[in-house]
Amino acid sequence: MKKILAIIILFISNFSFCQLRAVIIDSETKSVIPYVNIWIENENIGTTSNEKGEFSIDITSGKFLILSSLGYEKKRIEISSISEKIVLSPKITELNEVIISSTKKQKEIVIGKFNDLDVGYYYASFDKPEIKARYFPFDSSYSKTPYLNKLKFRIYSNIKNAKFNVRIYSIGENGEPKNPIYNKNIIGIVKKGTENIELDLSELDIMFPKNGVFISYEWLIIPENVFKASFPIKDSKKRIEKIMYEPKVGLLPSETDENSWTYKNGKWEKVKAFDTKTNHPKEYINKFGLLAIEMTLTN
Numbered sequence: 001m002k003k004i005l006a007i008i009i010l011f012i013s014n015f016s017f018c019q020l021r022a023v024i025i026d027s028e029t030k031s032v033i034p035y036v037n038i039w040i041e042n043e044n045i046g047t048t049s050n051e052k053g054e055f056s057i058d059i060t061s062g063k064f065l066i067l068s069s070l071g072y073e074k075k076r077i078e079i080s081s082i083s084e085k086i087v088l089s090p091k092i093t094e095l096n097e098v099i100i101s102s103t104k105k106q107k108e109i110v111i112g113k114f115n116d117l118d119v120g121y122y123y124a125s126f127d128k129p130e131i132k133a134r135y136f137p138f139d140s141s142y143s144k145t146p147y148l149n150k151l152k153f154r155i156y157s158n159i160k161n162a163k164f165n166v167r168i169y170s171i172g173e174n175g176e177p178k179n180p181i182y183n184k185n186i187i188g189i190v191k192k193g194t195e196n197i198e199l200d201l202s203e204l205d206i207m208f209p210k211n212g213v214f215i216s217y218e219w220l221i222i223p224e225n226v227f228k229a230s231f232p233i234k235d236s237k238k239r240i241e242k243i244m245y246e247p248k249v250g251l252l253p254s255e256t257d258e259n260s261w262t263y264k265n266g267k268w269e270k271v272k273a274f275d276t277k278t279n280h281p282k283e284y285i286n287k288f289g290l291l292a293i294e295m296t297l298t299n
Helices: 002-016 140-144
Strands: 018-026 037-040 046-048 054-059 064-068 075-078 085-088 108-111 121-125 130-136 147-157 162-171 177-180 186-190 193-200 213-219 226-232 239-254 260-264 267-270 288-291 293-298
Touching: 037 054, 046 054, 075 085, 108 140, 121 147, 130 162, 130 288, 147 162, 147 186, 147 213, 162 239, 186 193, 260 288
Parallel strands: 018 085
Antiparallel strands: 018 054, 037 046, 037 064, 064 075, 108 293, 121 239, 130 213, 130 260, 147 193, 147 239, 147 293, 162 177, 162 186, 162 213, 226 239, 239 288, 260 267
16 A cells, blocks of 8 residues: 555656756757746746756746747747757847947947945845846937947856856837847856956947847856855744855845836846845845946947
């Protein structure tokens, strides 16, 4: 009787849980696609493909997998039909999304300036793909220096060579990040500790859109970014260990959520205020986290 019961329990366990492994490839070039954002539809479960286009994800529920990557059509695929390979089709970019021209780079202005001491909190993703975005509205003064030249982020990492991805978006009808302005990954690699990371965009020749631009920071859910951290349990002497994905990005306390968005579970939503129930610096309580980004424009 015990053997029969054990077999039944094992069957139920295998039925309700499995680990899906696959590699993602380009439908035209047949090359692998790294850093694809992957999640289970309507579930708080997700991951990112590694540099070889490979990924694994634990399937406990849900019927469909959603895949999203810069330069490719978003794909919704039934989990039961997935084999060893998943194919994504390149996305046709509208010609008016990116304006390319020759540049002289004689003048520069910096917008979104911050002091290092202004950053009192660093945010990391825990167990699923996540993107935070900051909106920069257009100003007529930018016409004299219309090109995106450099981006500076305030970063903290517990590990060496952690990677993050930057995406650049246009603005949608509801004020949310919409279409990618640049259809390739912009990967940043950081050292251990706290530092300012600058990314050079000068070779991309991207003009600042007249309706503003979103700069976003994407966590990559890959083994190289894993860090195990210990957190205290409220009203207890015990601690709990959690896995987070480095590197952390600096946030500034803001009175409004007007320019801040978060991408989770396959959709964009406004950021939520830090409340008194969370363990955050007091200057952040009841404020909204705004990405600490400096953008240098040039002509």
